Amino acid sequence: MECDVVFTAKEVTAALVLEKNVVVIDVLRATSTMLTALFNGCTAIIPVKEPEEGKKLLEKELLTRGEARENYVLGGERGGVLIPGYDLGNSPLEYTYSAIGQKKLIFCTTNGTLAISKAAQAKNLYLGALLNAGALAATLKKKGDPIIFACAGTRGHYTLEDVLAAGLIMHELKNQTENVALSDKALTSLVLYRYYENDLAKVVNFSKHAKVLTALGFTKDVAYCSQKNLFDLVPAYKQGEIRLGEM
Ligand code: MLT
Numbered sequence: 001m002e003c004d005v006v007f008t009a010k011e012v013t014a015a016l017v018l019e020k021n022v023v024v025i026d027v028l029r030a031t032s033t034m035l036t037a038l039f040n041g042c043t044a045i046i047p048v049k050e051p052e053e054g055k056k057l058l059e060k061e062l063l064t065r066g067e068a069r070e071n072y073v074l075g076g077e078r079g080g081v082l083i084p085g086y087d088l089g090n091s092p093l094e095y096t097y098s099a100i101g102q103k104k105l106i107f108c109t110t111n112g113t114l115a116i117s118k119a120a121q122a123k124n125l126y127l128g129a130l131l132n133a134g135a136l137a138a139t140l141k142k143k144g145d146p147i148i149f150a151c152a153g154t155r156g157h158y159t160l161e162d163v164l165a166a167g168l169i170m171h172e173l174k175n176q177t178e179n180v181a182l183s184d185k186a187l188t189s190l191v192l193y194r195y196y197e198n199d200l201a202k203v204v205n206f207s208k209h210a211k212v213l214t215a216l217g218f219t220k221d222v223a224y225c226s227q228k229n230l231f232d233l234v235p236a237y238k239q240g241e242i243r244l245g246e247m
Helices: 030-039 051-065 112-118 130-143 160-176 184-196 200-206 208-215 219-225
Strands: 002-006 021-025 044-048 072-078 104-108 124-128 147-151 235-238 241-244
Touching (some): 002 184, 021 160, 030 044, 030 104, 030 112, 030 130, 124 160, 130 160, 160 184, 160 200, 200 208, 200 219
Parallel strands (some): 021 147, 072 104
Antiparallel strands (some): 124 235, 235 241
8 A cells, every 4th residue: 555644734735635545634633632522422523724614604504404502512723722702622631522422513723624624635534643543544454545644734834743643553554464655755754653652742742833732731632642542433524524434
């Protein structure tokens, strides 16, 4: 299976993802948060790029579907913190069963949901994090190649934790099949993961975004998102919504 990696959302284009199996990765924190929301009973996630888009979409959903407001959660961040008028921020620890269970989430983040929208034309589009690497590898093995790991990065810059997760998923894939061919960027990601495999929390803490989150008071989020294979879940994007996909 041919694997390649792009290091920022900026590099993701419709032409790049066409006919490919794509995994969008934003370890800190968008994909880790969406995984947690789905694990805790969220029925579907609608990713949006801009905060106002999320608010308008909520109004439209309430009007057209005649749904009650309490069946929806508006979640996400700008600058790492709660968006004014939104219900929840982007801390995975906020997305408990009582906050999100049996509800639909309209979700907006700076880099993570941007990467998803840019990859929307992929053949299959999945969400990845350190938290679900093993389950993802099993799904990717079934789907075949080519595979693109689309690291969200931060505002057009490389982020260590996303590349680390791409490396972990490829490590898991190589444990499951010998038929894996890595591009130079993919090999670099795998080597990074293998160098730090026994100390993921330490290396995630080296990253610039971990330091920003720590300064904002989200130390527990960084530790939480650094865990390996906490969930046996594979969220998949289809027709504008993210749900738990086939395993
Ligand atoms: C993003 O999508 O840019 C991140 O998840 C930002 C954050 O950590 O809140």
